Amino acid sequence: MSLSTSLSIAVQALNADTGALQGTNNNIANANTPGYSRQTVIFQEATPTENGSLSMGDGVVLEGFQSVRDELVQTQIQQQTQSQSGTNAQLTTLQQIQPAFTTSTADIGTQMSALFTSISSLSAAPANSADRESVIAAGQNLATAFNTTSSALTTAQTGLNTQVTQDVSQINTLTQQIAALNPQIAALTGTGQDGGTLEDQQNQLVLKLSALTNVSITQTNNGGETVTTGNGTALVVGSQSYALQTAPSGSGMLQVEDSNGKNITPTLSEGDLGGTIQTRDTTIPGLLTQLDSLANQFGNAFNAVQNSGFDAYGNAGVNFFTIPSTSSIAGSAASISVGVTDPNLIAASTDQVAGGNGNLTRMTALQTAALSSGQTPGATYSNLVYQVGNLTSTATAESSATAASLLQLNDQLSSVSGVSIDQESTNLIAYQQAYEAAARVVSTIQSLFQVTLSMGTAGAN
Amino acid sequence: MRVGSMVPDAQYAMQQSQAALATALQQVSTSLRVNQLSDDPAASANMVSSLAESANVDQYTKNISSLQSQMQTADASLSDVVTSLNSAITAGTSGASGTVTLANQAATATQVQGLLSSVVASANTSYQGTYLFGGTSSSTPPFVQASTTFTSSAGSTATPLSMSTLLTPDMVTTISDAATGGSLVYKASSPETIGDLATAITNAVTAGTLSAGTTATINAAGHLQIGPNSGTDGIVVSTNDPALGSMTAASGTDVANSYAYVGNSSVNSVQIGDSLSVTTNLPGSSAFLGTNVMGSLKGLISALQSGSSVQIGAATAAVSTALNAVGETRVPLDNSISELNSQETFLGQETVNLKTAQTALVGVTLSTAATNLSQAELDNNAVLAASAKVLPQTLLSYLAPG
Numbered sequence: 001m002s003l004s005t006s007l008s009i010a011v012q013a014l015n016a017d018t019g020a021l022q023g024t025n026n027n028i029a030n031a032n033t034p035g036y037s038r039q040t041v042i043f044q045e046a047t048p049t050e051n052g053s054l055s056m057g058d059g060v061v062l063e064g065f066q067s068v069r070d071e072l073v074q075t076q077i078q079q080q081t082q083s084q085s086g087t088n089a090q091l092t093t094l095q096q097i098q099p100a101f102t103t104s105t106a107d108i109g110t111q112m113s114a115l116f117t118s119i120s121s122l123s124a125a126p127a128n129s130a131d132r133e134s135v136i137a138a139g140q141n142l143a144t145a146f147n148t149t150s151s152a153l154t155t156a157q158t159g160l161n162t163q164v165t166q167d168v169s170q171i172n173t174l175t176q177q178i179a180a181l182n183p184q185i186a187a188l189t190g191t192g193q194d195g196g197t198l199e200d201q202q203n204q205l206v207l208k209l210s211a212l213t214n215v216s217i218t219q220t221n222n223g224g225e226t227v228t229t230g231n232g233t234a235l236v237v238g239s240q241s242y243a244l245q246t247a248p249s250g251s252g253m254l255q256v257e258d259s260n261g262k263n264i265t266p267t268l269s270e271g272d273l274g275g276t277i278q279t280r281d282t283t284i285p286g287l288l289t290q291l292d293s294l295a296n297q298f299g300n301a302f303n304a305v306q307n308s309g310f311d312a313y314g315n316a317g318v319n320f321f322t323i324p325s326t327s328s329i330a331g332s333a334a335s336i337s338v339g340v341t342d343p344n345l346i347a348a349s350t351d352q353v354a355g356g357n358g359n360l361t362r363m364t365a366l367q368t369a370a371l372s373s374g375q376t377p378g379a380t381y382s383n384l385v386y387q388v389g390n391l392t393s394t395a396t397a398e399s400s401a402t403a404a405s406l407l408q409l410n411d412q413l414s415s416v417s418g419v420s421i422d423q424e425s426t427n428l429i430a431y432q433q434a435y436e437a438a439a440r441v442v443s444t445i446q447s448l449f450q451v452t453l454s455m456g457t458a459g460a461n
Numbered sequence: 462m463r464v465g466s467m468v469p470d471a472q473y474a475m476q477q478s479q480a481a482l483a484t485a486l487q488q489v490s491t492s493l494r495v496n497q498l499s500d501d502p503a504a505s506a507n508m509v510s511s512l513a514e515s516a517n518v519d520q521y522t523k524n525i526s527s528l529q530s531q532m533q534t535a536d537a538s539l540s541d542v543v544t545s546l547n548s549a550i551t552a553g554t555s556g557a558s559g560t561v562t563l564a565n566q567a568a569t570a571t572q573v574q575g576l577l578s579s580v581v582a583s584a585n586t587s588y589q590g591t592y593l594f595g596g597t598s599s600s601t602p603p604f605v606q607a608s609t610t611f612t613s614s615a616g617s618t619a620t621p622l623s624m625s626t627l628l629t630p631d632m633v634t635t636i637s638d639a640a641t642g643g644s645l646v647y648k649a650s651s652p653e654t655i656g657d658l659a660t661a662i663t664n665a666v667t668a669g670t671l672s673a674g675t676t677a678t679i680n681a682a683g684h685l686q687i688g689p690n691s692g693t694d695g696i697v698v699s700t701n702d703p704a705l706g707s708m709t710a711a712s713g714t715d716v717a718n719s720y721a722y723v724g725n726s727s728v729n730s731v732q733i734g735d736s737l738s739v740t741t742n743l744p745g746s747s748a749f750l751g752t753n754v755m756g757s758l759k760g761l762i763s764a765l766q767s768g769s770s771v772q773i774g775a776a777t778a779a780v781s782t783a784l785n786a787v788g789e790t791r792v793p794l795d796n797s798i799s800e801l802n803s804q805e806t807f808l809g810q811e812t813v814n815l816k817t818a819q820t821a822l823v824g825v826t827l828s829t830a831a832t833n834l835s836q837a838e839l840d841n842n843a844v845l846a847a848s849a850k851v852l853p854q855t856l857l858s859y860l861a862p863g
Binding site: 109415 | 462463464465466469470473497498499500501502503505506507508509510512513516517519520521523524527528531589590591595596597598599600631633648725727729730731732735738741855856857860
């Protein structure tokens with residue numbers, strides 16, 4: 001045992017404390033970096049020196065830094081992120097669609113009601129040309145309302161189709177980046193080191209990927225990650241990423257295919273892509289079908305009554321609405337229009353006399369008559385309004401719930417991995433004091449060296 | 462438990478309270494609890510039917526307003542007719558008196574002729590272009606001066622019409638007989654001819670719809686001639702068939718004091734409630750023909766002109782009968798007017814009820830909205846104050862600098 005050994009222990013301590021200060025500094029610097037996991041310093045006692053029967057401590061060694069993680073919570077966050085992104089994708093579109101069904105001066109319900117009131121008004125003066133014009137104008141407004149609502153739905157659907165391409169492109173970029181990190185992490189962990197920053201980066205990329213689609217993550221032995229879609233389609237294996245692609249489907253919409261060209265669209269249920277596909281392929285088509293049925297059934301029912309009466313010329317009524325036949329319901333809401341321009345062609349009478357209003361009574365009765373669907377036109381439209389409102393309301397509630405859940409999970413993760421400035425400050429003080437103490441030891445040993453060196457010279461003087 | 466940064470929690474809480482504040486503000490500014498479908502899908506759906514019902518009630522109210530004017534005009538016309546008939550009865554009673562000279566009887570006959578004209582004018586009353594006593598045939602005056610003979614404008618000596626001349630399909634020729642009160646409405650089908658029309662006229666005479674002697678012939682000038690009607694009251698003929706042109710009364714064939722009814726006996730009903738309709742018109746066939754108003758006046762004129770007290774007395778009695786009949790025909794009209802008035806009151810209340818129901822569905826009272834806003838403001842203030850208090854708290858604040 002010697003002063004040199006003591007000095008060496010003090011220098012090691014200085015080095016270890018410097019490293020610890022650097023680690024603390026890094027934690028503080030990344031306190032607000034998304035995905036950053038705080039690092040703890042790993043101090044290790046140096047192997048003691050054996051001097052005969054005496055075992056002497058040999059100071060401290062800075063082994064390295066260890067990122068603090070909670071893989072379970074991390075996985076839960078990924079899953080909740082998938083769910084929230086899927087819900088938000090649906091919610092965004094539903095919020096765009098919702099105004100088309102909201103009561104206004106131009107919605108279908110209001111215009112349908114206006115058509116019936118215009119007919120009621122005409123019944124009080126069946127030969128009045130201004131009232132006849134009003135019926136045609138009300139019919140045109142109703143047709144326009146159907147056209148506009150249908151257009152709002154198809155426009156949203158087209159927008160979602162574009163979103164599919166963008167999502168797939170982002171997924172491919174992310175999977176490439178994740179794959180590129182795998183060998184780097186493997187190299188680090190292969191030498192016994194912590195993946196640290198690289199793993200943080202990879203986790204962040206996986207989180208971004210989770211926001212896009214439902215993925216399953218498997219940790220490999222060397223610290224890297226294997227990424228598959230919900231149905232097991234490989235996206236990342238080792239350093240290799242497998243790109244998804246889009247291709248037109250039979251419906252005219254884009255389908256998502258794996259790297260082998262297999263259609264995996266139905267299996268994509270979560271994340272922005274899943275929510276987008278769900279809204280594009282299920283929600284909107286469901287609403288469009290009901291809207292088309294309403295337009296078709298109402299138009300045909302109205303035409304049937306019009307055909308049963310007589311116009312102001314005494315002739316049997318011709319079709320009021322131009323609409324596809326009952327066998328071709330799809331596209332009815334988009335294409336319905338008023339085919340009558342001459343007000344005298346409104347078949348108001350049942351007795352071939354221009355002043356009769358018997359057929360107008362039949363027309364107004366349509367308001368409370370069941371369509372072939374079994375419901376009145378108003379009830380059918382109310383049902384659509386309810387569905388759109390309920391879908392939006394449910395999506396809003398789900399979005400809020402997942403946001404709250406995510407906040408809780410992030411709090412949980414933050415309690416493990418997050419940087420606490422207070423904690424780092426106390427560490428800073430502790431390492432500072434340790435460093436100062438070690439420096440004081442160096443200073444003390446230096447003094448002792450001086451004393452030792454001056455032992456010979458004191459007598460000579 | 463180790464606590465990380467409280468910033469995300471503070472941000473979330475601020476976001477939530479600010480969203481609540483925005484909702485409360487919107488409620489105050491719009492007085493609506495439901496501003497979009499997702500706020501309350503069921504209420505939004507119920508509003509569709511409620512608003513449709515409101516629109517219907519508004520329209521029923523407008524219909525009532527329009528019908529009240531129209532039906533009151535009809536009632537006023539019938540009231541005028543009653544006045545005229547009473548005047549005629551007075552004149553007839555006076556004329557039947559044995560002390561009245563022939564000259565005075567002739568003057569009285571002229572006075573009654575004026576009353577008849579007044580009655581015809583009442584029978585041809587129109588409201589906003591609609592002839593009120595024409596049935597559903599309301600675009601032309603329902604009572605027209607009758608003549609014994611009508612001729613077509615089509616045809617000439619050079620190119621005469623013939624029995625084999627084709628009529629235009631779907632075009633209609635109408636012959637109204639003032640004596641029988643009946644009408645032949647002949648709609649041509651392809652390839653029917655004037656000969657087919659003539660056969661139809663013959664059949665109508667046989668059936669009693671038209672008076673005896675009514676025939677269709679081609680006259681010397683090549684025109685279609687319908688008549689001469691051998692009845693005492695004449696006919697009125699009209700057509701829209703271009704093959705015949707227009708039908709006009711032959712010169713000098715008008716029947717004095719005789720009017721044919723060219724309307725029909727149909728009625729219109731207008732909805733003034735979800736399950737309530739009123740009949741809006743009284744056809745001239747029942748108001749004037751069925752009651753023999755014009756026939757009785759024509760009879761009184763003839764009796765006065767004849768100078769026979771007995772005939773004048775009988776004719777006056779006939780006018781009295783007609784007066785009573787008119788009074789009876791007014792009853793349903795008056796009932797309808799009364800029904801309109803009571804329904805108008807009901808709809809006024811219904812409008813209020815619907816508005817109340819709609820407010821309950823999607824509206825919010827100002828006091829509730831204001832309370833919600835205060836509460837949201839309070840919550841937001843609390844979140845902001847707590848965040849301002851907690852977020853700056855770190856150990857660093859307590860460490861001495863340097």
